Amino acid sequence: MSSHPTGMAVNTRLVARPVPGLFTRLWTGSLSHWVGQYSHPMTWTGLTIFVLLLLFSWGGPWVYPADPLAIHANHILLAPSWRFPLGTDNLGRNMLARMMAGGRVTLEVGLLGSFIALFMGVLYGMSAALSPRWLDKVLMRLLDALLALPGLVLMIFFAALVPLNALSLVLVLGFLSWPGLARIVRNEALAYKERDYVLAARQFGAGTFYIARTHLMRSMLPILIVNATFMVADLILALSGLSFLGLGIQPPHPSWGGLLNDGLQLVIIGPWWLIVFPGLAIFLAIVAMNVLGQGLLARLEGR
Template sequence: MTTLSELAPTPPVGAPQPTTPDEAPVRGLWRQGLAVFCENRLALVGLGLFVLLAGVCFLGPLFYHTDQVHTDLARVHLAPGAGQPLGTDGVGYDQLGRMMLGGQTSIVVGLAAGILATFLGTVWGAVAGFAGGWVDAAMMRVVDAMMSIPSLFLFMLLAAIVTPSVPMLIVIIGAFAWLGPARLVRGEALTLRSREYVQAMRGMGGTGGRAVRKHIVPNAIGTVIVNATFQVADAILYVAYLSFLGLGVPPPAANWGGMLSDGLADTYSGHWWLLYPPGIAIILIVLAFNFMGDGLRDAFEVRLRRR
């Protein structure tokens, strides 16, 4: 006897398979989130700025070759022109090549430190908010105590004690920039731990660690991602602060903050090309991440994704 399943037509090879009921809503939410992000013109401008700056910094040296190791005192303070589009600095380095090298350091440190700070803050805040009680009180008192000390002072203190390098700057900035994300995620965890699905999972014997991994953190991912963009922007500014004060990576390495500090000393000498390019680059990269953060905030907002 022929069954209904045997009479049903067989889909051709290579045809898209029907989605399960759980996959369709997830894809719909992501598509709506992407549509909302694309509607934000400033977010697209920010994304374009970041791609442009990162492309120039990381791909530019492949096409524009300069010597950023050996000084050339015969080419000191050359004005922008043929052969040096942005001129040269006080020791003969090509300023455009220096901008590319400095941008690599600033972007790498900013991204890595921002991601590290977001990860540490997410774990700390999720555990504190879900545990509650004396565990929450003790963990958040640590956060409050560290936030009472100005972050820039701590960065300066540690940068003065240890020899600054790219990995060390990432650790220094990430080790203290996680306090803000911890408070945000802790607030989300306090709300999410009372939800029905979390209570049902605990009633079925689920552990607190599983609740944090499978429910608290995934449902707070919108807040985490949005905050990560602002953490990256803050980390880039912290790198600029430390380098401006002479606590950045030592030569021949470079970053935009150190270039800005060096250019400030030549402002009254008429060497404007040493000051404005790194300053404008810092402003543009920070604006780019802030614009992208605003767009991601709208994309992850549930009310906007359901309209």
């Protein structure tokens, strides 16, 4: 006798269930895998700090709508107060508004420049790994020549030639930062292309582009993400260095490095807030991306 109230056995496999939505499928299929595999205390710490910097730079003007370029002749070099939470500079400009505007430029250059460097490094490294042996050697010798050139000197050279604005600095930093990543991509692609699943795909007629996109890129994705986070930190530091030398974002438009440079010229007369807040912002941005990268790397290595 069946224990079911109706006396009939029910096949639970035939019971209709709601079809999961797109977000549910995406979460269960890939996002949950990434969160579970690459979650690490350092990862969340770095990501939290960087998100707070993004909110400060882009969301701050909605909460505190002040003009970063407005000059207040009666409020020169005021210390932090309720009216000016981060004080004012030597022209009476609101430092909080300038910090938010400088953060937008600094983070944009770091993120977009790293995207360009990542794209070029992947393209060059993958092309070298999948090309004939002789072409791979030629491309690697060219890459060795590029890596032998001092990066900071090249950045200063090109920054002195092009008009200095956010777009030109994104291009300069992006186009000069990819050679190191290209070598990593090439070495990883050479290792992965001899795997059994790649050889099997070739036997079934898969083309070079399909193998690179479907097999090699998926295998290298964690390594690329880790290196991308480190590259963002490197480009923020490089932009700050150029701004410190007067080759970054030009006045009156602010950047964190430019604000730090301006503050150092006046620190002898006592306005400590002009160097503490820009320096702290640069420090937090670099630490956030390095901690995020270290957390991803630790999870990748199984630590």
